[in-house]
Amino acid sequence: MLLRIDHVGIACRSLEEAIERYSSVFGLATSGESSYVQLLEPLGDDTPVGRFLARRGEGIHHVGYAVADVVSALETIGGRGVRLIDRRPRHGSMGASIAFLHPADLGGVLTELVQPRGVRET
């Protein structure tokens, strides 16, 4: 069901500083076919990333996996007893359809399913 790691989401207090850090330390990776790092600065304190930062500080926030069909994947995974944060897909970045699964049922890992733009539903 999982095609590959789509991205790793990293919570940061300042996107500007995080981009500067990644570009100065590693050189900025070009975004291509492969998995990528997604830097997440919260839009406010009372947002999922804002609450994560308050509780845990900066760090890895979630893992996203590419799937061919996010609606079907949600149905299958929900049927296996995993709580779904998003019961239906919503719009993610770059035209993707995304949905989050609850970390409490996945060993503490906030997990995102990503049907990339242009991947047809079957």
Next chain:
Amino acid sequence: MLLRIDHVGIACRSLEEAIERYSSVFGLATSGESSYVQLLEPLGDDTPVGRFLARRGEGIHHVGYAVADVVSALETIGGRGVRLIDRRPRHGSMGASIAFLHPADLGGVLTELVQPRGVRET
């Protein structure tokens, strides 16, 4: 410098339970060319993963990036002021040469450099 995400390391209390969880929920992903999930059960309480579990509970532990030359990457990154947990590469799984970078200088992200087996040093 970073070629791609090599893997995401996930700390778990029981490898057996974690494998069961991933295989029953998602179906076990086959390990191929692409990025993979690495499940980490500690060998004891007083190990890096053991201390992580005591402090944070189960969850995402680190991100590993593939590099072509881990010795050269360590030298470059260390020269940019990032503290190195491993000043010299050591043996990782599947014949890789690996080294960890300190999360305090990388926005709370424990970061591993991985020179996969068979990737020649330049």
